[in-house]
Amino acid sequence: DVKVTQSSRYLVKRTGEKVFLECVQDMDHENMFWxxxxxxxxxxxxxxxxxxxxxxxxDIPEGYSVSREKKERFSLIxxxxxxxxxxxxxxxxxxxxxxxxxxxxxxxxxxxxVT
Amino acid sequence: GxxxxxxxxxxxxxxxxxxxxxxxxxSGFNGxxxxxxxxxxxxxxxxxxxxxxxEEKGRFSSFLSRxxxxxxxxxxxxxxxxxxxxxxxPPNDYKxxxxxxxxxxxxx
Numbered sequence: 141d142v143k144v145t146q147s148s149r150y151l152v153k154r155t156g157e158k159v160f161l162e163c164v165q166d167m168d169h170e171n172m173f174w175x176x177x178x179x180x181x182x183x184x185x186x187x188x189x190x191x192x193x194x195x196x197x198x199d200i201p202e203g204y205s206v207s208r209e210k211k212e213r214f215s216l217i218x219x220x221x222x223x224x225x226x227x228x229x230x231x232x233x234x235x236x237x238x239x240x241x242x243x244x245x246x247x248x249x250x251x252x253x254v255t
Numbered sequence: 256g257x258x259x260x261x262x263x264x265x266x267x268x269x270x271x272x273x274x275x276x277x278x279x280x281x282s283g284f285n286g287x288x289x290x291x292x293x294x295x296x297x298x299x300x301x302x303x304x305x306x307x308x309x310e311e312k313g314r315f316s317s318f319l320s321r322x323x324x325x326x327x328x329x330x331x332x333x334x335x336x337x338x339x340x341x342x343x344x345p346p347n348d349y350k351x352x353x354x355x356x357x358x359x360x361x362x363x
Contacts, residue, residue, distance in 0.1 A: 142264035171349060182355035230297055239305055241286065242346040
């Protein structure tokens with residue numbers, strides 16, 4: 141059974157704190173993604189990685205960074221959390237290839253509140 | 256993004272049929288995914304159309320026309336548990352572009 145896990149379901153942080161969100165997948169997938177989801181805006185891609193130590197910016201990378209030191213783990217870092225980063229954060233993974241390989245498997249999400 | 260357009264909300268009664276349309280700026284022949292997302296949960300895979308035409312899977316069917324950049328998801332014999340958001344997602348390189356989603360509310 142495919143599985144993507146995220147380190148926390150709920151997180152409350154203060155403005156200015158450094159925040160780490162961890163994601164682990166057990167499917168040996170090459171691609172991993174970080175999204176944020178806000179009401180009315182849908183899923184917006186923050187960063188993605190197609191291999192260990194490789195990363196590319198998505199649509200909204202400002203204020204975020206990522207790390208992928210191992211194939212199964214992809215971390216999202218908020219260098220200095222701000223209130224406008226309060227959101228649901230979703231991690232996903234997919235294999236490389238074409239067609240149905242594009243299917244992404246999602247973790248349960250982390251609801252982050254920055255106060 | 257790929258200019259994905261789908262209705263924001265739809266409401267229907269139990270047992271009815273609802274059709275969710277999705278238009279997008281097509282960039283090739285990579286098919287299209289539909290995901291279902293219940294409130295507070297992660298999106299889950301619903302269907303994938305690799306070729307043009309209709310794919311049927313139980314109460315759910317999905318249609319795709321790649322040349323027109325058009326797809327629809329058909330939900331039949333609606334049940335209360337079908338109340339969720341439905342996301343249209345065309346592939347974009349090795350990523351997926353997600354629409355904002357259509358929230359379907361099923362009423363008794």
